[in-house]
Amino acid sequence: MGTGRRVLASVESTNAEAARIAPTLIGPEWILAHEQTAGRGRRGRAWVGPPGNFMATLVMRPTEPPAQVALRSFVASLALFDAFVAATGRAQSFALKWPNDVLMNGGKVAGILLESAGSGGGVSHIAIGIGVNLVAAPPRDQVEPGAVTPVSLMDETGARVTPEEFLCLLAPAYARWEQSFTTYGFAPIREAWLARAARLGETITARAGTTETQGVFETVDEEGNLVLSTPKGRQVIPAADIFF
Amino acid sequence: MTKKSHDNDVAFIQALAELLQENDLTELEVMREYGENNALNVRVSRAKEVVAQVAAPVAAAPVPAAAPVAAAAAAPAPEAAEDPANHPGAVPSPMVGTAYLQPEPGAPSFVKVGDQVSEGQTVLIIEAMKTMNQIPAPHSGTVKRILVEDGAPVEFGAPLMIVE
Numbered sequence: 001m002g003t004g005r006r007v008l009a010s011v012e013s014t015n016a017e018a019a020r021i022a023p024t025l026i027g028p029e030w031i032l033a034h035e036q037t038a039g040r041g042r043r044g045r046a047w048v049g050p051p052g053n054f055m056a057t058l059v060m061r062p063t064e065p066p067a068q069v070a071l072r073s074f075v076a077s078l079a080l081f082d083a084f085v086a087a088t089g090r091a092q093s094f095a096l097k098w099p100n101d102v103l104m105n106g107g108k109v110a111g112i113l114l115e116s117a118g119s120g121g122g123v124s125h126i127a128i129g130i131g132v133n134l135v136a137a138p139p140r141d142q143v144e145p146g147a148v149t150p151v152s153l154m155d156e157t158g159a160r161v162t163p164e165e166f167l168c169l170l171a172p173a174y175a176r177w178e179q180s181f182t183t184y185g186f187a188p189i190r191e192a193w194l195a196r197a198a199r200l201g202e203t204i205t206a207r208a209g210t211t212e213t214q215g216v217f218e219t220v221d222e223e224g225n226l227v228l229s230t231p232k233g234r235q236v237i238p239a240a241d242i243f244f
Numbered sequence: 245m246t247k248k249s250h251d252n253d254v255a256f257i258q259a260l261a262e263l264l265q266e267n268d269l270t271e272l273e274v275m276r277e278y279g280e281n282n283a284l285n286v287r288v289s290r291a292k293e294v295v296a297q298v299a300a301p302v303a304a305a306p307v308p309a310a311a312p313v314a315a316a317a318a319a320p321a322p323e324a325a326e327d328p329a330n331h332p333g334a335v336p337s338p339m340v341g342t343a344y345l346q347p348e349p350g351a352p353s354f355v356k357v358g359d360q361v362s363e364g365q366t367v368l369i370i371e372a373m374k375t376m377n378q379i380p381a382p383h384s385g386t387v388k389r390i391l392v393e394d395g396a397p398v399e400f401g402a403p404l405m406i407v408e
Contacts, residue, residue, distance in 0.1 A: 044349065112374070119336075238397070
């Protein structure tokens with residue numbers, strides 16, 4: 001099935017637009033915006049995207065149960081990783097951080113915000129919002145203390161990629177991983193994700209609320225949980241922020 | 245009745261009372277036949293605070309007719325009435341994740357106890373694998389109870405709210 005594309009000069013947020021058009025969708029659709037007036041990240045954090053940066057959302061209406069739909073975090077990060085490698089030819093510069101961060105030379109070059117709506121009967125839609133610092137990254141002092149340093153693709157490589165060019169790399173990369181996910185399930189996604197993971201086998205810190213767990217990053221299990229090997233034994237972590 | 249058998253009976257009843265408490269039961273009835281014309285018939289019961297808790301929000305509801313129904317249901321099966329997961333108005337979590345009662349930190353909650361909600365209205369968010377999943381009200385009604393705290397981990401199927 002083909003994936004639609006619409007390009008907007010300006011919108012408050014591509015994820016908000018996705019929620020608006022979801023009820024009338026025929027198939028999956030990419031929404032690309034050249035400007036977001038109220039771009040947002042997780043838990044209401046602002047996402048700043050100056051002109052030239054990539055701001056887009058893929059919206060679709062999946063049929064799996066919500067827990068399975070949520071595994072698209074990994075699908076999206078793989079697609080984004082592949083798009084970066086296609087754009088730069090530098091696979092070694094990129095790595096994945098659980099569950100869906102793509103790092104470039106250890107810095108934050110992109111962000112993914114997945115939003116779905118639904119209950120036991122399934123989700124009505126999922127919006128996979130992706131922001132990429134193609135030409136500019138926010139200054140270091142504008143991000144939370146302890147957060148990964150923001151970087152831009154242009155600063156790191158000297159190359160300028162336009163949002164449309166980037167979408168032409170990202171959309172087919174996503175379609176490939178989506179096909180793999182819907183055909184074979186999470187197993188091949190998990191395997192590919194682990195092959196691109198940062199700090200596998202090294203000590204990392206997982207912070208959830210006030211709980212901090214430090215351990216060796218052993219693997220990601222079949223449900224997508226982070227598995228750390230700690231002095232207290234094997235810990236399976238379903239939700240946390242990761243710090244290196 | 246001898247002094248010894250009296251002491252034994254008291255000890256037996258005491259043990260039953262403890263059993264009631266430990267297993268969180270409301271009522272326990274035991275018949276012991278020692279011989280002809282020698283039987284002990286004990287019924288230990290207690291008022292459960294849990295039942296009172298269930299009844300309280302119902303009593304506060306605008307439809308008082310619902311109260312006797314809830315009370316009747318509570319009497320034969322106190323265990324069932326106590327578990328909010330079995331409540332017909334329960335909103336179960338569709339997945340393992342983290343509950344968020346507000347759209348973002350510092351913002352007002354999606355809903356509070358006593359609010360009227362319409363079917364499909366977002367009542368909270370469950371985040372799993374960084375996917376923010378908005379949970380819709382399964383039907384229109386009043387938010388009777390909110391069973392999870394903001395930022396708390398939730399299991400698959402765990403009751404999140406009671407909407408009736």
